[in-house]
Amino acid sequence: MxxxxxxxxxxxxxxxxxxxxxxxxxxxxxxIKLA
Numbered sequence: 001m002x003x004x005x006x007x008x009x010x011x012x013x014x015x016x017x018x019x020x021x022x023x024x025x026x027x028x029x030x031x032i033k034l035a
Contacts, residue, residue: 006030 010027017025 006027013027
């Protein structure tokens with residue numbers, strides 16, 4: 001499944017992880033997120 005907005009997807013995953021108090025959040029890597 002590809003996302004059309006990888007930055008928004010990353011922020012949503014982080015927000016959801018923080019909401020359930022996850023210590024780690026996994027997400028697919030991309031060149032945009034590494035920059």
